[in-house]
Amino acid sequence: MAFTERFSTFGYPSRMMMMFNAKSPGFIVIPTINRPLCCKNVSDVTLRSFLSELTLFISTFTRELRPQSTQPLLAMEGLYHIPASSSVTLNEEFLWTVAVADAEEIDQMLETLRSAIVYASQWRNSFAPAARLQGDILLLIFEHAFPDRDTCMLRTLSQVCRRWRSTVLQALLLWRKALNLADRTTWFSEVLGRTQTVPLEVFFDIAEDYTGYAIPNLATIMMDHFWRCASLHIEGYGDDIEEIISSCITTDKAPLLRQLSIHNISCSVPSVHDGEAEIPDAFLSVFAPQLMSLHLEGCAFNWDIVCTRLAPHTPLLSSLHICNFHIQSAASIAQLLSVLESLPCLKDLRLQNSFASSETDWNTRPHKVLLSQLTSLVFESSAVAGAMFLAALELPSLAKLEATIDVGQPSTDIRKFMEGVRLATCRMAHLPYLYIYYGHRLLILHSNHHHCFSALRVTFKNWALRDPAVSDTRFTNLIRGIADVAVLQKTQDLKVSLPISIERRLAADAWAYFLSRLKKISFISFGTHCPVFLIRTLLLDACHSNEGTQVQSRLLPSLTQITLPSIPELKVLIDILADARGQVGIPLAVSTISRMRPRHAGPPVEVVREIVLDWIADPMVHSIPGDSTWFVDDEGTDSDEADEIDELLDGLDNE
Numbered sequence: 316m317a318f319t320e321r322f323s324t325f326g327y328p329s330r331m332m333m334m335f336n337a338k339s340p341g342f343i344v345i346p347t348i349n350r351p352l353c354c355k356n357v358s359d360v361t362l363r364s365f366l367s368e369l370t371l372f373i374s375t376f377t378r379e380l381r382p383q384s385t386q387p388l389l390a391m392e393g394l395y396h397i398p399a400s401s402s403v404t405l406n407e408e409f410l411w412t413v414a415v416a417d418a419e420e421i422d423q424m425l426e427t428l429r430s431a432i433v434y435a436s437q438w439r440n441s442f443a444p445a446a447r448l449q450g451d452i453l454l455l456i457f458e459h460a461f462p463d464r465d466t467c468m469l470r471t472l473s474q475v476c477r478r479w480r481s482t483v484l485q486a487l488l489l490w491r492k493a494l495n496l497a498d499r500t501t502w503f504s505e506v507l508g509r510t511q512t513v514p515l516e517v518f519f520d521i522a523e524d525y526t527g528y529a530i531p532n533l534a535t536i537m538m539d540h541f542w543r544c545a546s547l548h549i550e551g552y553g554d555d556i557e558e559i560i561s562s563c564i565t566t567d568k569a570p571l572l573r574q575l576s577i578h579n580i581s582c583s584v585p586s587v588h589d590g591e592a593e594i595p596d597a598f599l600s601v602f603a604p605q606l607m608s609l610h611l612e613g614c615a616f617n618w619d620i621v622c623t624r625l626a627p628h629t630p631l632l633s634s635l636h637i638c639n640f641h642i643q644s645a646a647s648i649a650q651l652l653s654v655l656e657s658l659p660c661l662k663d664l665r666l667q668n669s670f671a672s673s674e675t676d677w678n679t680r681p682h683k684v685l686l687s688q689l690t691s692l693v694f695e696s697s698a699v700a701g702a703m704f705l706a707a708l709e710l711p712s713l714a715k716l717e718a719t720i721d722v723g724q725p726s727t728d729i730r731k732f733m734e735g736v737r738l739a740t741c742r743m744a745h746l747p748y749l750y751i752y753y754g755h756r757l758l759i760l761h762s763n764h765h766h767c768f769s770a771l772r773v774t775f776k777n778w779a780l781r782d783p784a785v786s787d788t789r790f791t792n793l794i795r796g797i798a799d800v801a802v803l804q805k806t807q808d809l810k811v812s813l814p815i816s817i818e819r820r821l822a823a824d825a826w827a828y829f830l831s832r833l834k835k836i837s838f839i840s841f842g843t844h845c846p847v848f849l850i851r852t853l854l855l856d857a858c859h860s861n862e863g864t865q866v867q868s869r870l871l872p873s874l875t876q877i878t879l880p881s882i883p884e885l886k887v888l889i890d891i892l893a894d895a896r897g898q899v900g901i902p903l904a905v906s907t908i909s910r911m912r913p914r915h916a917g918p919p920v921e922v923v924r925e926i927v928l929d930w931i932a933d934p935m936v937h938s939i940p941g942d943s944t945w946f947v948d949d950e951g952t953d954s955d956e957a958d959e960i961d962e963l964l965d966g967l968d969n970e
Contacts, residue, residue, distance in 0.1 A: 437477075446478065453479075454486055464495035464518060466506060487513045496529040496536075503532050507540070514545035514571045521551020530555050537563040545571045550578040561595040572603040576610040600624040608634040615639070618646040618654070626657035633660050633688075638667040647673040648703050652684050655708075661686055666694040667719075672703055685709045692739070695719040698732045705735030711742050716771050722758075722789060723777030729789050733796025736773065745805040746770055749833075751797075752812050752842065753778070758793070762803060771802065780816055791822045798832035805835045807873075811849065812842025819848070826852040830870040840878040845885055850892060854931055857895035872901065881907040887923045891931075 416424065440446055448456070461468030469490070473483040483489060490509040496519050498506070519533050533556075536544070541564055549556065557580060577594060594616040606629040626632075635658065639645060646654075651670045655661065664686075690712050696704065698720050716739060720732060746762040753759075758778045762771040775793075797803060826849045830836075856870040874896075879885055886907065893903040 440476065446476075450482060453482055454489070457483065457486065457489055458492065461493070463492055464497075466493045466495065466498065466502070469493045484509070487511055491516060496532040497523055497526045498532070499526065499528055500531060503528065504535075507535075512543065515540060515543045516546040517544055518546075518548045519550065520548075521556070524551075530559070534559050534563050538565055542566050542569060543571060544569060546574040547572065548574075548576040548578075549580065550576075552580050556580055560598055564598065564601070567597070567601055569601050569603040569606075571605060572601075573605050574608040575603070575606060576608070577612070577614055578610070579613040596620045596624075602628055604628065605631060607631050610634075610636040612636065612638040618650045622650060622653045622657075626654045629658070631660055632658050634663040635661060636663075636665040637669040638665070639669055645669055645671045647671070648700065648707065649673075649679070651704070652682070652707055655686060656684050658686075660688055662688050663691045664689060664693070665691075666696070668695060670694075670696060670700060670704065672697070672700040683707060683709055685711075688712055691715040693717040695721075697721050697724055698727045698729055702728065702731040702735040705732075705739045708739060710739055713739060713743055714770065716740055716743075717769065717774075718772070719774045719776060721777055722775045723779060727789065728792075729775075730792040730796060733793065733799065736771075736796070737800045740771060740800060740802045743770065743802045746802050747805065747807040749797075749803055749806040749808070750810045753814060753817050753844070754812075758790075758817075760793075760797060762806070771800075787820050788822075790817055790820050791825045794821065794825045794829050798829045804832055806833050807835055808838045808840075809833070809836050810840040810842065811846050812844045813846045814844040815847070818846050821848060827856070827870065830856075834871065835873055836871050837873045838876050838878075839874065841880065841885075843880060845879060845882075847888070850888055851931060854888075854892045854895055857892065857899055858931070874901070874903065876904040876906065878906045878908060883920065884923050887920055888927050891924070891927060 413421065413424070457469075457472055460472065469483060473480040487510055490506055491513050494503075494506055494510065494515065494517070496503070496517070515536070517533075517536050519529060521529070524530065533549075537559055549560070560577075560580070580594075594611070594614050596617055599616060599620045609625075609629070609632060645668060648670055651666075655664075684707055686708060689710050692710065692713060692715065694701065694704070695718070701718055701720055716736070718736070720729075721727075722729065744764070746764060748763050750761040751759070752761070756776065756778050758775040760771070760773040760775075761769060763769050778789075826846075830849075830852065853870055853874075877889055877892075879889055886905070889905050893905055896903045
């Protein structure tokens, strides 16, 4: 029985039969059979025979068709817009499956293909270098990718891929870093919740509260999460902030607190608060055994509470910074020493307008306080209070001392203060560089190690020039005090810039005492204001040594080079000094530095030389030879000294 006849037997008309030619290439039309197979009056034997022949037909059809067809779906190009010359070659079996599928089956195919594409894309992305990074390295990159208190970058990172999102959501420390009090309350609460129970780092600055949410969010932290704070920084003034500090803390323990910093919450006028403390006693009485850094700046507090409650319960405190705007809230030296005595681990101490000498300090001599681990001490005070403070300390590990001393007060005693500097620095390493400058009513003593950070710096502010008729021994005491400091007695490089109005106040033997103690100086550099009396002291020493029985200079026997500004008259004076030292067997090299502006023409060199020699012959004359503008630019003239002192101050501040 022919297949077509057998097919008609089961109820299908001949027009619905498959029409094909196995010998011809091309697309074969397969009509859709939209009704069930009818099996009227057909025996089981006949049905089984038909199914067997149908199976054989399908097998023969597919086997004979594929080898002869190079483009099985050529007829579908116009319908599905599939380019005949596509760069992507699809499997013919897959194309045939698509060709015979209905709409529902194609939808299932598309869903499967989409899942396969997603899976393949994910697997392909896994070969990218960024995807092969270990989780901890990826977290380190994320941590450096965005600044503190910024959630925008964190959101961006979480939207790159599934792995990054999972990493960001599970990184509690990243959300702690992104915590920003200025965010709206709902998002702030979301970020706070994502930190779970990790210690918090809270930063509040009233200047950054551009949204109005910072103060309510700070109150939330202080009331509900203060016990989690590891770092707390509060800066800004206002009644709301004082109320938060005084009333919002509901616990007396901060077991995780390591850094506490409160800045500028008080007004600069003490009468506004009538002497009341802006930081309540309860706040400074919180039990914080892990506290390592305490910074209190521009805010009044009770020193007795610090002495009796805070200091004894913070044995790990290593950094203490206290800065007040008004001296009314300063502690006595006895109170300050009592606080320091309770801090055996203290390494960094900064005090500004924080202590003053009282009648009790004058009547009772403070006992010695040992700070065995203190390496950095920076303070600002009067000369008297500073002298008493330094004399009461034992600092075996001190590596840096910076002091700012107000010498405008009548009770200024620079001699005692420099004695305190000598005692405080007695165990420091020797300092090879020493600079002495004057400008802008500041007299600066600066010394360091090989041009690195400042190891010793003393700034005397308000150094006003007094009436010449009034005796002024401040500079003489300073020069003698510098010479007595042991760490400076091995100085090798000396730079000096002092106007004649300052230098002429020196006692006649002050420079000789200074140079006799600092015997290791081998290089001297003079600034814009050249100290001519120091040069004359060296010149007289060389002349007396040549005239005497010893052919050896008593002052600075190691001096080999002097650098000075390019001033012709000053060059004459230094050349005379070089000749005199050369005669006693110590050659001296002289170099000049070009001036920043032209200088008016001076007298001939021969005239200057004669005047200088006459000046040297009369050591009792305490004035410079010739015109005052020959050797120096005095502080009243157009001088480079302002630029020189500004450059020094900028360099010290950058350290």
